[in-house]
Amino acid sequence: xIEYALNFGFVCVAxxxxxxxxxxxxxxxxxxRVLAVDTMAINAIALxxxxxxxxxxxxxFEGALLFAMFGFVSTVAYCKFVLRGDIIE
Amino acid sequence: xxxxxxxxxxxxxxxxxxxxxxxxxxxxxxxxxxxxxxxPTKASTVGLGGILIASMLFFWIERGHFxxxxxxxxxFIFLTAPITANLIAKAYMLLNVDPNTELPPSxxxxxxxxxxxxxxxxxxxxxxxxxxxx
Numbered sequence: 001x002i003e004y005a006l007n008f009g010f011v012c013v014a015x016x017x018x019x020x021x022x023x024x025x026x027x028x029x030x031x032x033r034v035l036a037v038d039t040m041a042i043n044a045i046a047l048x049x050x051x052x053x054x055x056x057x058x059x060x061f062e063g064a065l066l067f068a069m070f071g072f073v074s075t076v077a078y079c080k081f082v083l084r085g086d087i088i089e
Numbered sequence: 090x091x092x093x094x095x096x097x098x099x100x101x102x103x104x105x106x107x108x109x110x111x112x113x114x115x116x117x118x119x120x121x122x123x124x125x126x127x128x129p130t131k132a133s134t135v136g137l138g139g140i141l142i143a144s145m146l147f148f149w150i151e152r153g154h155f156x157x158x159x160x161x162x163x164x165f166i167f168l169t170a171p172i173t174a175n176l177i178a179k180a181y182m183l184l185n186v187d188p189n190t191e192l193p194p195s196x197x198x199x200x201x202x203x204x205x206x207x208x209x210x211x212x213x214x215x216x217x218x219x220x221x222x223x
Binding site for chain 1: 129141143179
């Protein structure tokens with residue numbers, strides 16, 4: 001039964017990533033695009049964790065943790081660049 | 090693996106997937122950035138949380154010993170989501186909001202911090218830099 005639930009989860013995450021891609025390409029303002037990338041990082045973490053359950057290995061956990069960290073750092077860096085014109089002042 | 094555990098794990102995965110879908114659908118449906126900031130919070134709390142708890146339960150039953158290291162991701166996302174939202178809102182306001190017509194007066198000597206980083210009148214930050222150089 002877990003396999004069916006995993007397939008459903010994969011479909012949900014794939015559709016969510018497509019919607020984020022639409023917002024990333026069409027987004028009217030710069031902040032929309034940054035928000036879309038941030039949400040894509042969250043969806044990518046979910047995809048990695050689901051794949052780890054499907055393969056029954058804990059190897060993908062480190063990848064998910066790295067995605068969480070670098071998604072946050074990249075979002076903050078881009079917002080800082082828009083706000084101040086510089087990242088590390 | 091007992092049936093009831095499989096049922097709980099599957100339910101958590103389905104609920105998490107649905108909330109991820111809803112969070113990203115809000116990104117398309119809502120009309121402006123400031124309402125749009127509200128949508129991905131669903132994905133990052135219940136969506137990701139449900140899937141991570143499902144993963145925790147699955148490896149507990151599969152391996153036989155209980156670990157909480159999936160909660161590290163949840164903790165990290167919960168800590169960083171407000172900071173991200175605040176910075177995105179500030180970047181949007183700097184680029185798209187006119188502080189003279191669309192914002193109320195700040196009732197201070199200086200303006201709102203996002204638009205007027207200089208500080209109160211009479212305070213010149215360049216003086217401090219000059220002191221440091223000499």
